[in-house]
Amino acid sequence: MSDTSRASTKKALPEHFKAYKHVWVAVELEHGVVHPVSFELLGEGRKLADKRGVDLAGVVMGGDEASVLAAAQECFEYGADLVYTVTDKVLADYRNETATKALTDLVNSYKPEILLLGATNLGRDLAGSVATTLRTGLTADSTGLEIDDEGSLAATRPTFGGSLLCTIMTLNFRPQMATVRPRVMAMPARQPGRVGRIVEHPLGLAEDEVVTKVLKFIADRASNKAQLAYADIVVAGGLGLRSAENFQLVKSLAEVLGAEYGGSRPLVQKGWITAERQIGQTGKTIRPKLYIAAGISGAIQHRVGVEGADLIVAINTDPNAQIFQFAHLGIVADAIEFLPRLTEAFRSYLSVNRLAG
Amino acid sequence: MHIAVCMKQVPDSAQIRVHPVTNTIMRQGVPTIINPYDLFALEEALRLRDKFGGEVTVLTMGPPMAEDSLRKALTFGADRAVLLTDRFFAGSDTLATSFALSAALEKIAAEFGETPIVFTGKQTIDGDTAQVGPGIAKRLGLNQLTYVSRIAEVDQAGQTITVERRAEGGVQLLQTRLPVLITMLEGTNEIRRGSLADAYRAASAKLVSWNAADAGIVDLAKCGLRGSPTIVKKVFAPQARAEAARMLAVEDGAEAVMTEIFVRQPALEAELMRFASGQ
Numbered sequence: 096m097s098d099t100s101r102a103s104t105k106k107a108l109p110e111h112f113k114a115y116k117h118v119w120v121a122v123e124l125e126h127g128v129v130h131p132v133s134f135e136l137l138g139e140g141r142k143l144a145d146k147r148g149v150d151l152a153g154v155v156m157g158g159d160e161a162s163v164l165a166a167a168q169e170c171f172e173y174g175a176d177l178v179y180t181v182t183d184k185v186l187a188d189y190r191n192e193t194a195t196k197a198l199t200d201l202v203n204s205y206k207p208e209i210l211l212l213g214a215t216n217l218g219r220d221l222a223g224s225v226a227t228t229l230r231t232g233l234t235a236d237s238t239g240l241e242i243d244d245e246g247s248l249a250a251t252r253p254t255f256g257g258s259l260l261c262t263i264m265t266l267n268f269r270p271q272m273a274t275v276r277p278r279v280m281a282m283p284a285r286q287p288g289r290v291g292r293i294v295e296h297p298l299g300l301a302e303d304e305v306v307t308k309v310l311k312f313i314a315d316r317a318s319n320k321a322q323l324a325y326a327d328i329v330v331a332g333g334l335g336l337r338s339a340e341n342f343q344l345v346k347s348l349a350e351v352l353g354a355e356y357g358g359s360r361p362l363v364q365k366g367w368i369t370a371e372r373q374i375g376q377t378g379k380t381i382r383p384k385l386y387i388a389a390g391i392s393g394a395i396q397h398r399v400g401v402e403g404a405d406l407i408v409a410i411n412t413d414p415n416a417q418i419f420q421f422a423h424l425g426i427v428a429d430a431i432e433f434l435p436r437l438t439e440a441f442r443s444y445l446s447v448n449r450l451a452g
Numbered sequence: 453m454h455i456a457v458c459m460k461q462v463p464d465s466a467q468i469r470v471h472p473v474t475n476t477i478m479r480q481g482v483p484t485i486i487n488p489y490d491l492f493a494l495e496e497a498l499r500l501r502d503k504f505g506g507e508v509t510v511l512t513m514g515p516p517m518a519e520d521s522l523r524k525a526l527t528f529g530a531d532r533a534v535l536l537t538d539r540f541f542a543g544s545d546t547l548a549t550s551f552a553l554s555a556a557l558e559k560i561a562a563e564f565g566e567t568p569i570v571f572t573g574k575q576t577i578d579g580d581t582a583q584v585g586p587g588i589a590k591r592l593g594l595n596q597l598t599y600v601s602r603i604a605e606v607d608q609a610g611q612t613i614t615v616e617r618r619a620e621g622g623v624q625l626l627q628t629r630l631p632v633l634i635t636m637l638e639g640t641n642e643i644r645r646g647s648l649a650d651a652y653r654a655a656s657a658k659l660v661s662w663n664a665a666d667a668g669i670v671d672l673a674k675c676g677l678r679g680s681p682t683i684v685k686k687v688f689a690p691q692a693r694a695e696a697a698r699m700l701a702v703e704d705g706a707e708a709v710m711t712e713i714f715v716r717q718p719a720l721e722a723e724l725m726r727f728a729s730g731q
Binding site: 123189190192195217222224226227230234249253254258261265266268306308314352353376377384385398405406419420422425426427433436437439445 | 550580622710717727
């Protein structure tokens with residue numbers, strides 16, 4: 096991926112690809128719920144479609160009509176002009192086999208020029224299969240999507256752990272595919288009541304033709320661990336906390352703020368926190384209104400996971416720590432000493448004002 | 453059971469530096485390692501071999517120096533190592549990479565026996581795409597099992613496998629038919645240390661080294677730069693934030709920090725009040 100000599104390739108789109116038009120978002124519908132990343136992609140897809148002067152379409156695949164239609168309506172309200180639906184019992188639970196066939200069939204039938212998917216476990220599982228089936232280009236984990244002067248999709252992504260960014264293009268194949276991680280793009284405003292056109296497409300696949308069976312789905316406990324990416328406030332700790340016990344200081348502040356907590360990658364490696372709580376390039380991307388980083392140096396791998404936060408507050412003993420290069424507010428202090436003070440400040444302020452109210 | 457594991461030798465990302473002027477990766481002196489995610493795949497393969505008997509063949513595509521990683525895999529207990537190396541592979545994107553690896557896997561099956569299970573790691577730490585595994589599965593017609601957290605059962609007689617797969621919001625218990633491609637989730641096991649005997653064997657082992665022709669690749673247009681639908685248009689360093697952080701002194705106190713947070717995010721203050729009031 097890092098080979099820059101590929102940059103010399105010129106655009107010469109083969110004739111049979113010229114019919115490929117419109118921007119698509121493959122919507123993640125599971126257990127009756129649309130993953131928010133799909134709406135974020137519709138927001139981004141809207142801009143691309145407008146720039147190209149084409150339609151924005153959502154692709155909704157699911158097992159029952161009610162949830163598929165509900166998801167389609169949501170797509171309209173988040174900006175889609177039309178929605179392609181595939182409703183079939185074999186699509187009730189996500190399976191690579193069925194979803195790949197459904198999406199590949201749709202692409203071959205209706206020919207989009209751009210196809211976006213969420214870089215979730217589902218999206219990555221599906222995108223790789225679809226792109227390989229179609230023998231087209233796929234850019235993973237894009238953080239920026241633009242249309243260039245020639246009308247092609249320019250997808251920018253971090254590489255080498257975020258040390259570099261590269262812009263990748265699929266000039267001579269269609270569709271141009273990209274995945275985007277949850278929370279990298281902003282959630283667009285919802286327009287209630289907005290409507291659009293639905294195009295139903297049959298799958299034509301019977302359950303006994305499908306090799307892979309879902310024997311069981313074990314839902315995560317109703318813990319908040321999956322909510323980290325979508326939390327409004329996140330407090331995180333790094334190696335500056337010096338011990339697993341001190342991580343409690345992060346949790347205490349999070350509790351007072353009703354926030355989610357997480358940590359940098361070394362904490363996962365040390366076993367202080369679980370992998371679901373890792374924030375950064377190989378963990379979660381977050382986009383909270385407030386992010387408080389305590390004792391985190393701010394390596395590039397961490398930065399790419401948090402720079403979408405509205406307000407980044409960093410506490411670190413080292414005034415030259417990298418985190419101060421992208422934080423909005425900085426305090427040169429020992430997090431172990433400063434976190435309890437900040438927790439207490441919030442606690443007393445909130446309790447006083449709560450009583451007053 | 454003969455199991456194949458695809459690995460990649462990567463630069464240790466923690467030690468990567470970018471040249472400030474040319475924006476290129478400064479590879480000199482940066483140690484290379486086996487992609488850490490691949491070690492979970494290798495360990496899982498070794499466990500299956502220990503349980504069912506058979507062999508583990510590790511495969512990597514890369515420059516001749518990728519031999520280091522293969523030899524390392526042998527010290528962990530892999531039985532055979534195959535290096536796929538050719539200048540025709542230079543500049544491969546994920547589609548071209550999956551093409552070359554698929555060809556080598558077919559050749560491995562022909563030379564050393566069918567591989568009902570092919571493993572890869574979840575993704576690499578340099579490219580981070582997680583696309584090559586699914587690419588191989590699709591090309592070879594293997595049933596695809598990504599983000600596997602546990603292999604519950606392998607039924608050799610019935611040619612089925614049952615695994616737990618990390619999905620959105622939960623775990624899927626999936627059953628499918630062999631042959632399969634499994635991408636193994638991180639943290640699911642811990643790579644063994646390898647025995648002294650393995651270390652001796654690895655040191656003197658003769659690796660299998662194939663170029664494109666050896667791997668049975670005829671269509672070189674599907675390899676490397678020519679076989680890659682994506683092009684890298686531009687490489688650049690992340691921009692520094694235009695506005696520097698406002699630094700508060702410890703002496704200002706925690707209250708000053710809180711106040712500044714509320715000044716910048718007024719809506720947050722009201723939300724926190726509601727939260728504190730239990731509404």
